[in-house]
Amino acid sequence: MTxxxxxxxxxxxxxxxxxxxxxxxxxxxLRIVARGTGTLPLDRIPQRLIRTVKExxxxxxxxGGRFWPGLMHGLxxxxxxxxxxxxxxxxxxxxxxxxxxxxxxxxxxxxxLPFSVLVIIGIGFLAYRRFILKPHTLGxxxxxxxxxxxxxxxxxxxxxxxxxxxxxxxxxxxxxLHALLVLAFLVLIPKxxxxxxxxxxxxxxxxxxxxxxxxxxxxxxxxxxxxxxxxLEGLTHLSKNQTLDVFSCVECGRCTDACPAHRGxxxxxxxxxxxxxxxxxxxxGGSTAVLDQINIEAGWECTACQACTFACPVGNQVExxxxxxxxxxxxxxxxxxxxxxxxxxxxxxxxxEGAFHSPLAERLPKFTPDKExxxxxxxxxxxxxxxxxxxxxENYARILDSGGVSYGILEEEWCSGDPANRLGEKxxxxxxxxHNMEQLSQVKKVTSMCPHCIVNLSKEYGKFTDxxxxxxxxxxxxxxxxxxxxxxxxxxxxxxxxxHDPCNMARTMGxxxxxxxxxxxxxxxxxxxxxxxxxxxxxxxxxxxxWKKEGTGRTHLVRAEQIVNSxxxxxxxxxxxxxxxxxxGLDPLTPEGRETVKVKDLADLVAENLA
Numbered sequence: 001m002t003x004x005x006x007x008x009x010x011x012x013x014x015x016x017x018x019x020x021x022x023x024x025x026x027x028x029x030l031r032i033v034a035r036g037t038g039t040l041p042l043d044r045i046p047q048r049l050i051r052t053v054k055e056x057x058x059x060x061x062x063x064g065g066r067f068w069p070g071l072m073h074g075l076x077x078x079x080x081x082x083x084x085x086x087x088x089x090x091x092x093x094x095x096x097x098x099x100x101x102x103x104x105x106x107x108x109x110x111x112x113l114p115f116s117v118l119v120i121i122g123i124g125f126l127a128y129r130r131f132i133l134k135p136h137t138l139g140x141x142x143x144x145x146x147x148x149x150x151x152x153x154x155x156x157x158x159x160x161x162x163x164x165x166x167x168x169x170x171x172x173x174x175x176x177l178h179a180l181l182v183l184a185f186l187v188l189i190p191k192x193x194x195x196x197x198x199x200x201x202x203x204x205x206x207x208x209x210x211x212x213x214x215x216x217x218x219x220x221x222x223x224x225x226x227x228x229x230x231x232l233e234g235l236t237h238l239s240k241n242q243t244l245d246v247f248s249c250v251e252c253g254r255c256t257d258a259c260p261a262h263r264g265x266x267x268x269x270x271x272x273x274x275x276x277x278x279x280x281x282x283x284x285g286g287s288t289a290v291l292d293q294i295n296i297e298a299g300w301e302c303t304a305c306q307a308c309t310f311a312c313p314v315g316n317q318v319e320x321x322x323x324x325x326x327x328x329x330x331x332x333x334x335x336x337x338x339x340x341x342x343x344x345x346x347x348x349x350x351x352x353e354g355a356f357h358s359p360l361a362e363r364l365p366k367f368t369p370d371k372e373x374x375x376x377x378x379x380x381x382x383x384x385x386x387x388x389x390x391x392x393x394e395n396y397a398r399i400l401d402s403g404g405v406s407y408g409i410l411e412e413e414w415c416s417g418d419p420a421n422r423l424g425e426k427x428x429x430x431x432x433x434x435h436n437m438e439q440l441s442q443v444k445k446v447t448s449m450c451p452h453c454i455v456n457l458s459k460e461y462g463k464f465t466d467x468x469x470x471x472x473x474x475x476x477x478x479x480x481x482x483x484x485x486x487x488x489x490x491x492x493x494x495x496x497x498x499x500h501d502p503c504n505m506a507r508t509m510g511x512x513x514x515x516x517x518x519x520x521x522x523x524x525x526x527x528x529x530x531x532x533x534x535x536x537x538x539x540x541x542x543x544x545x546x547w548k549k550e551g552t553g554r555t556h557l558v559r560a561e562q563i564v565n566s567x568x569x570x571x572x573x574x575x576x577x578x579x580x581x582x583x584x585g586l587d588p589l590t591p592e593g594r595e596t597v598k599v600k601d602l603a604d605l606v607a608e609n610l611a
């Protein structure tokens with residue numbers, strides 16, 4: 001097939017126009033990303049490359065989250081990778097300089113033709129799902145999605161037809177149609193959700209390793225007024241990573257599907273409130289100062305469980321409740337009434353309950369530098385937010401005693417700051433942190449039954465200063481004692497036992513195996529809930545919502561319903577807040593005539609079966 005000088009000229013003009021449009025739109029967005037706060041991380045390059053290969057090339061998250069849609073997307077994606085060489089050869093042929101010889105083209109077509117059929121199958125399935133099944137989380141029908149589906153189908157058809165050696169004139173028309181479809185993609189992609197094809201690989205590579213990855217708000221009250229004003233003004237801006245997230249969003253709705261607040265009937269829709277609602281303001285203003293565009297009521301519903309972030313197939317750190325709450329509290333001074341007493345208690349007494357003494361703390365040994373661990377109680381256990389949990393703390397103490405582990409509590413332990421931190425009161429959080437860091441100055445190891453406290457004592461404090469102590473969750477300590485034969489668990493726990501993964505343990509700490517090692521030793525009838533591990537479902541207490549008045553949503557009951565419906569006789573957990581939520585929520589949901597599911601901390605189960 002030969003092309004005249006006029007055809008080559010027209011082709012060159014169209015290519016330049018399409019590429020110009022493509023790069024203009026991409027660069028426009030990259031300039032906005034560059035205006036975000038912070039820097040894009042470039043540490044741990046090998047791990048980032050491995051993660052990118054797994055999640056981009058092998059579609060680990062795409063397929064893992066929704067198998068059949070993910071696999072169909074994979075067929076389309078892998079097909080386009082294979083088509084890369086064909087596409088370059090196609091345009092080179094238009095200028096009379098094909099990349100492949102006739103024999104090479106024929107051999108390569110043996111690979112490409114099956115893939116073209118697979119692409120048709122994949123895009124057909126996705127179009128059927130999008131336009132016929134219409135899953136609600138995908139949102140309203142998108143004209144762009146329809147056009148893209150038709151374009152992809154026609155690309156495959158024109159390629160297959162071109163390989164069938166049609167008459168020369170028809171072949172030429174077919175060639176031009178194929179070329180124009182490819183170039184139309186260059187114009188269409190940056191102006192639609194399909195920009196994720198360009199940005200997602202970079203977004204996955206640059207994604208922070210810590211989840212969540214909110215910037216620390218460091219407040220120096222002795223700083224000049226101009227510096228404080230600049231700090232507060234900066235709270236309205238997205239970071240570079242967050243801005244890139246918004247432009248990388250594929251609008252698949254997985255974050256909304258995973259959100260416990262949304263599933264419980266609340267108004268929070270992470271796909272829109274934390275992502276898409278920010279896209280147009282970014283483009284319109286060219287500035288990253290768009291956090292005030294987040295729906296405030298939705299922001300207060302969030303449990304900060306990170307389910308949305310873990311569900312995202314393109315590496316977005318979706319959750320932004322931290323940003324909207326600190327903006328409301330620090331900049332707007334708009335503290336919801338239900339949290340005002342909580343903040344006052346923390347400021348005046350150093351704990352959530354405004355208490356001046358703890359009967360439990362008085363019964364436990366006090367820490368001295370010769371002891372191995374500080375046993376960090378946290379406000380929940382120390383001030384008996386659920387009196388039943390006191391027995392769990394005593395059981396953990398018994399386990400430590402049985403294992404010959406020396407420990408003691410800090411007499412001047414204050415709240416780790418989790419509720420203040422998660423609810424946006426960063427000044428109070430910093431005050432609590434500074435006090436606790438002074439108390440921990442001579443400590444080498446800390447253990448706690450509260451994942452919320454552990455996250456703050458380690459990850460959150462580490463944003464402000466170097467941490468010289470090691471923090472271990474009690475399920476990790478217990479598993480270690482069993483592994484080392486320092487405690488003997490001789491009997492077995494009977495009945496249908498399941499385990500609920502606390503969000504802070506599974507997703508923020510990355511710990512899912514330690515409690516299971518213990519449960520496999522103890523419980524022959526242990527079974528998993530449908531959503532478990534890093535795919536766990538929040539109990540509803542996260543993000544400071546333990547202190548929230550009940551609203552229209554049923555966030556706190558969604559997980560409880562799952563547990564009741566699972567047929568479990570006992571649910572074991574490793575978080576005091578989860579323990580308290582299930583103690584409140586399971587009984588009202590239990591069908592008449594059926595025994596209420598027992599709630600136990602892992603320490604309870606182990607202590608009951610100590611030799």
